[in-house]
Amino acid sequence: MFDVKNLLGLSDEGYKNYKRAVRAVVVSNLCMFLPFVVIVQSIITLLAPLMAAAAAPGGVASAAAVFAGVDRTRLMYYLGLGLVSAALYFFAYRNEYRKTYTTAYAESEKIRLEVAEHIRRLPLSFFNNKDLSELTTNMMADCTAVEHAMSHIVPTLAGGIITDTVVCVLLAVYDWRMALALFASLPLSLGLILGSRKLQAVLGERHVQAKLAVSGQVQEYLEGIKVVKAFGLAGEKSKALEHSLRNMMKEAIKFEGLTGIFVVLSMMILQVGIGLVVLTGVFLLTGGNLGVIPFLTFILISAKIYSPLIVIFTMLPEFFYFLVSTKRMQKLRLEPVMEGTKELKINDFTIELKNLNFAYHGKDDVIKSVSLSIPQGGVTALVGPSGSGKSTLSRLIARFWDPREGEILVGGKNIAGIDPEALMQYMSFVFQDVVLFNDTVKNNIRIGKEGASDEEVFAAAKMARCDEFIREMPEGYDTVIGENGSTLSGGERQRISIARSLLKNAPIVLLDEATASLDPENETLIQEAISELVKNRTVIVIAHRLRTVLGADKIAVLENGRLVEEGSGQELLAANGLFARLYRIQQENLGWTAGRKASA
Numbered sequence: 001m002f003d004v005k006n007l008l009g010l011s012d013e014g015y016k017n018y019k020r021a022v023r024a025v026v027v028s029n030l031c032m033f034l035p036f037v038v039i040v041q042s043i044i045t046l047l048a049p050l051m052a053a054a055a056a057p058g059g060v061a062s063a064a065a066v067f068a069g070v071d072r073t074r075l076m077y078y079l080g081l082g083l084v085s086a087a088l089y090f091f092a093y094r095n096e097y098r099k100t101y102t103t104a105y106a107e108s109e110k111i112r113l114e115v116a117e118h119i120r121r122l123p124l125s126f127f128n129n130k131d132l133s134e135l136t137t138n139m140m141a142d143c144t145a146v147e148h149a150m151s152h153i154v155p156t157l158a159g160g161i162i163t164d165t166v167v168c169v170l171l172a173v174y175d176w177r178m179a180l181a182l183f184a185s186l187p188l189s190l191g192l193i194l195g196s197r198k199l200q201a202v203l204g205e206r207h208v209q210a211k212l213a214v215s216g217q218v219q220e221y222l223e224g225i226k227v228v229k230a231f232g233l234a235g236e237k238s239k240a241l242e243h244s245l246r247n248m249m250k251e252a253i254k255f256e257g258l259t260g261i262f263v264v265l266s267m268m269i270l271q272v273g274i275g276l277v278v279l280t281g282v283f284l285l286t287g288g289n290l291g292v293i294p295f296l297t298f299i300l301i302s303a304k305i306y307s308p309l310i311v312i313f314t315m316l317p318e319f320f321y322f323l324v325s326t327k328r329m330q331k332l333r334l335e336p337v338m339e340g341t342k343e344l345k346i347n348d349f350t351i352e353l354k355n356l357n358f359a360y361h362g363k364d365d366v367i368k369s370v371s372l373s374i375p376q377g378g379v380t381a382l383v384g385p386s387g388s389g390k391s392t393l394s395r396l397i398a399r400f401w402d403p404r405e406g407e408i409l410v411g412g413k414n415i416a417g418i419d420p421e422a423l424m425q426y427m428s429f430v431f432q433d434v435v436l437f438n439d440t441v442k443n444n445i446r447i448g449k450e451g452a453s454d455e456e457v458f459a460a461a462k463m464a465r466c467d468e469f470i471r472e473m474p475e476g477y478d479t480v481i482g483e484n485g486s487t488l489s490g491g492e493r494q495r496i497s498i499a500r501s502l503l504k505n506a507p508i509v510l511l512d513e514a515t516a517s518l519d520p521e522n523e524t525l526i527q528e529a530i531s532e533l534v535k536n537r538t539v540i541v542i543a544h545r546l547r548t549v550l551g552a553d554k555i556a557v558l559e560n561g562r563l564v565e566e567g568s569g570q571e572l573l574a575a576n577g578l579f580a581r582l583y584r585i586q587q588e589n590l591g592w593t594a595g596r597k598a599s600a
């Protein structure tokens with residue numbers, strides 16, 4: 001019916017386990033019928049003398065005389081069989097439990113890891129148009145959904161369908177007329193469930209979307225709590241949250257309510273079969289076309305036969321609901337990752353940008369026909385007004401994104417053919433927005449180089465001028481900094497990220513300076529840290545304070561995504577173009593603030 005392997009995204013091993021689980025379910029379902037067969041047989045044995053007496057000429061003897069004729073040895077035999085079948089059922093069920101649950105959890109751990117690994121390898125372009133709460137939901141809720149589907153639903157469903165088909169065929173062979181009566185209502189009730197699938201899918205999707213909206217709102221509310229408080233938005237923001245919560249409730253009620261109606265209705269229709277069996281049986285029996293024993297067997301069976309079907313019926317809508325999750329998960333797992341060769345050796349770190357064009361998500365180009373040569377072992381500064389594309393250009397060089405047109409060569413090799421992680425061995429990146437983890441200072445620096453010794457970490461921290469402030473923290477290098485380093489100042493965060501890069505010791509350094517204004521002492525410290533970092537390396541620095549880059553080997557000036565000037569600081573000042581103008585404005589501002597301070 002469904003391609004389960006692809007649907008749940010199972011590994012080969014997981015699929016094998018899944019098939020084992022289905023077999024276990026079938027065996028345990030069939031075992032469930034065993035005690036029942038024994039009971040029917042016992043009743044028949046008990047009734048045999050009664051029926052014989054009724055059929056005998058001369059009428060009915062006394063009850064005691066009739067029951068004296070019961071075949072006791074046979075009854076004892078059935079009792080024994082009953083015990084054996086109960087034991088069998090116990091073992092079969094235990095087996096089913098193990099096969100379905102244990103393997104489901106093992107597999108879902110695998111799936112989670114795989115999804116995490118896949119997400120890690122996705123290009124940044126993927127994350128840009130996704131909000132994080134949706135991804136979190138993908139990682140957590142959808143994985144849980146698949147886990148649940150694997151442990152509770154799919155094997156039971158598949159096993160149930162197989163068992164019911166087998167029982168159905170057996171009964172039809174036994175007496176097809178009664179079997180027909182028993183299952184006459186099945187097509188209609190099944191049709192009702194399947195027919196409502198579209199509606200359920202739509203409602204299910206809406207319910208999931210409502211849940212996503214809520215988790216997004218909660219996340220935004222918590223993350224933005226500072227802004228919310230500062231600007232007195234508490235009322236407004238909590239109203240939005242309240243609205244999305246109420247919407248989720250409405251969707252949940254609609255979804256559950258409507259699904260429930262269909263399930264209950266189809267169950268009712270299904271159980272009309274009991275009446276049909278009694279009617280058909282009586283009709284056939286009185287016409288002399290059916291024995292008492294098959295009649296009794298079917299009556300007894302009709303009480304039992306529907307329960308596995310009902311389980312299937314209640315599970316089908318749940319299954320459809322999970323399809324929403326699994327589909328989204330499939331989509332995520334099929335997102336193409338950035339690929340390229342992992343085997344590479346670069347010795348020359350000249351960077352060549354050739355006619356680059358780039359746009360974020362098919363919007364207008366933010367990098368327009370940029371060609372630039374970045375010499376090995378020198379400092380190249382990217383400058384320009386805010387929004388001119390400096391950070392974007394540096395991200396292209398690190399292959400966080402691929403350009404729409406043009407190529408980037410490192411040592412003559414096009415980076416479009418290099419695995420991003422392999423390329424990253426050669427680069428270290430100090431971001432404009434430093435990301436720190438909720439971990440110790442030591443581990444935050446160690447991110448630069450896996451397995452670096454404590455001494456290496458301390459040395460890097462000293463070079464980056466952060467040793468002093470770290471040692472003043474309550475537990476020194478073992479102090480845990482809050483989420484994203486919220487307990488540190490902007491300058492301290494930046495120096496920690498420089499320490500990371502120093503530890504990494506990569507031949508190419510990309511430096512996106514923080515725009516946040518720093519106090520003079522911090523600025524001097526950062527400048528010192530940076531000058532350690534750029535020694536003997538190919539450096540691309542994005543600088544906002546232009547006087548700090550006057551001495552760079554090369555300055556490239558961007559404006560609106562275009563490269564408008566390039567040359568040394570002196571050349572550009574002499575040319576009296578954009579750079580010279582920006583430089584003058586900054587100098588005047590500096591003079592102005594200095595003047596104001598002096599007069600204050």
Ligand SMILES: Nc1ncnc2c1ncn2[C@@H]1O[C@H](COP(=O)(O)OP(=O)(O)OP(=O)(O)O)[C@@H](O)[C@H]1O
Nearest residue numbers: 128360366384385386387388389390391392393432
């Ligand atoms: N992730 C993104 N998605 C869509 N557009 C973006 C993204 N990042 C930047 N942009 C847009 O691209 C343009 C260039 O941005 P970029 O961050 O490269 O500028 P910048 O020169 O680094 O500016 P600043 O000096 O303020 O850091 C801007 O118009 C910006 O709005």
Ligand SMILES: [Mg+2]
Nearest residue numbers: 390391392432
């Ligand atoms: Mg920037």
